[in-house]
Amino acid sequence: MPSVAAATASPPVIHPTAMVAAGARIADGCHIGPFCMVGPDAVLEAGVDLVSHVIIEGHSHLAAGVKVMPFATIGLVPQDLKYKGEPTRVTIGARTVIREHATVHRGSVSGAGVTVVGADCMLMVGAHIAHDCVLGDRVLLANNVLLAGHVEIGDMVFVGGGAAVHQFVRIGQQSVIGGLSGVEADVIPYGAVMGNRARMIGLNQIGLKRRGMTHAQRHALRSAFRMMFLGNGSVEERRAAAEAQYPDNPAVAEILAFIRAPSKRGIVKVGRQVSFEDDDAPDA
Structure with a gap:
C-alpha cells in the first residue's frame, strides 16, 4: 500500500464528469470526484478530496488534506444584500472534513472579506457558515448548526445539533453549546450554554478534563x-x-x-440552575 506522502505526490485524479475551470490550481494528490464543479479562482492543496457533487466557487483556498462530501458548497456568494460581486474569499484549514449539504459562504465587503475555517474541524451534515465567520482549529459543528455572519469561534469548541448563533457573536475556546440552542450573546471561554434563548449553565467540565x-x-x-x-x-x-x-x-x-x-452582543446571562457536573471528581 503506498504511503500518504506517495499518494499526495501523485498527479491529481479528476473524474471525466467533473468540471474544473481553467485557472483553478489543483495540487498533486487531489481527487475530484463525479459531477464536481471547481471555479477558476479556487486553490486545492495536496491531497484535497472532493468526493462527488461538490461545488467550489470564488477565491476559495482548501488546505492540504481537506475532505468535502457530496452536495456541499464552498465559496458561493454571501447572503448579504450589500454584496456586489467583490473578490472576497474563503479559506479552509488542513484536514478539515465538510460533510454532506454543508455550506461555507465567502466573505463580504461589510466584514474582513474572508470566511475562515481552521484546521482539523468537522462540519457535519447541513451545517451553514455565513459570510465573514472565523472558526479556530478543531471546531466541531454538529448537524444543521447555523452560524450567521461575522460569528467568531475559538479553538476546540463543540456546537450541538440544530443550534443557531446570532451574527457578531463571539464564542470562546473550549466552550460547548447545547443542541437546539439559540445563542444571541457571547459565550466565555470554557463555558457551557444551552436553551432558547441560551443561558450559561456552568463550565465545560468534560471537555476540560479531556484536554488535560x-x-x-x-x-x-x-x-x-x-x-x-x-x-x-x-x-x-x-x-x-x-x-x-x-x-x-x-x-x-x-x-x-x-x-x-469589545463586543456587539454582550455576554450570555447565567441561567437559574448552574451545574458543575464532574468538577469534584478526582482525575483517574
Missing part, C-alpha cells in the same frame, strides 16, 4: 466562575475579586480578557 486540565485547575476555574457570575457586589467588583484571587491563572485571565474585549 487538572482537578486543581478545574477547581480554581470553578471558584473564579462563581466569583465572577454568582457572587455579591457589582459586576466589575466581582470580576476584580476573581482577578485578585487568581492572578496567575491563565484560564481566569483569558475569561476576563474575553469579557472586557
Whole structure:
C-alpha cells in the first residue's frame, strides 16, 4: 500500500464528469470526484478530496488534506444584500472534513472579506457558515448548526445539533453549546450554554478534563466562575475579586480578557440552575 506522502505526490485524479475551470490550481494528490464543479479562482492543496457533487466557487483556498462530501458548497456568494460581486474569499484549514449539504459562504465587503475555517474541524451534515465567520482549529459543528455572519469561534469548541448563533457573536475556546440552542450573546471561554434563548449553565467540565486540565485547575476555574457570575457586589467588583484571587491563572485571565474585549452582543446571562457536573471528581 503506498504511503500518504506517495499518494499526495501523485498527479491529481479528476473524474471525466467533473468540471474544473481553467485557472483553478489543483495540487498533486487531489481527487475530484463525479459531477464536481471547481471555479477558476479556487486553490486545492495536496491531497484535497472532493468526493462527488461538490461545488467550489470564488477565491476559495482548501488546505492540504481537506475532505468535502457530496452536495456541499464552498465559496458561493454571501447572503448579504450589500454584496456586489467583490473578490472576497474563503479559506479552509488542513484536514478539515465538510460533510454532506454543508455550506461555507465567502466573505463580504461589510466584514474582513474572508470566511475562515481552521484546521482539523468537522462540519457535519447541513451545517451553514455565513459570510465573514472565523472558526479556530478543531471546531466541531454538529448537524444543521447555523452560524450567521461575522460569528467568531475559538479553538476546540463543540456546537450541538440544530443550534443557531446570532451574527457578531463571539464564542470562546473550549466552550460547548447545547443542541437546539439559540445563542444571541457571547459565550466565555470554557463555558457551557444551552436553551432558547441560551443561558450559561456552568463550565465545560468534560471537555476540560479531556484536554488535560487538572482537578486543581478545574477547581480554581470553578471558584473564579462563581466569583465572577454568582457572587455579591457589582459586576466589575466581582470580576476584580476573581482577578485578585487568581492572578496567575491563565484560564481566569483569558475569561476576563474575553469579557472586557469589545463586543456587539454582550455576554450570555447565567441561567437559574448552574451545574458543575464532574468538577469534584478526582482525575483517574
